Amino acid sequence: MLYVLYKIITCSSITWICRKHKVVLISLDFGSLKVTTFADMEGEETFDSSLLGHADEVIEERIADDDVILIKGTKNSSAVSGANDYMLDEMDRALHDALCIVKRTLESNMVVAGGGxxxxxxxxxxxxxxxxxxxxxxxxxxxxxxxxxxxxxxxxxxxx
CATH class of the missing domain: 1.10.287 (Helix Hairpins)
Known part of the structure; x- marks a missing residue:
């Protein structure tokens, strides 16, 4: 498990698994920041632990024919992935609308059914x-x- 976390933190060894935008999504899911180098202003390699994210569990499971890495217990509860920016914007709006509907329903304790x-x-x-x-x-x-x-x-x- 530490090896998987190390691969996700360094980002260079898992670029073959996913493109850069997916690595950004993974880092957002952990609640961490993207680190491009460990060198500080003096040229020494250091790492500030405040940049490190948190996850309760990182496991690799086989779902159907694919091996996937599941990240559980993170700060971020949702991440979307799409083919282009337009699709991502639409999914973001749809997710926001759905969350607002749930919020309003829980606040008012009433639902108006649709479909006529x-x-x-x-x-x-x-x-x-x-x-x-x-x-x-x-x-x-x-x-x-x-x-x-x-x-x-x-x-x-x-x-x-």
């Missing part, structure tokens, strides 16, 4: 309201309630 659920519930309520009325308004409210059911059908057809 609100419209279907409104239709059910208006149908019930229409049955309580005895005038001609009953027909108009019932038709209006039925019109709300078009929205879930359209959403289902376009698979949103």
């Amino acid at each position: 659920a609100v419209e279907a519930a409104l239709s059910v309520y208006l149908e019930y309201l229409a049955t309580t009325l005895g005038s001609r308004e009953q027909l108009a409210i019932a038709e209006f309630a039925e019109s709300f059911l078009v929205i879930p059908k359209v959403v289902n057809n376009i698979k949103l």
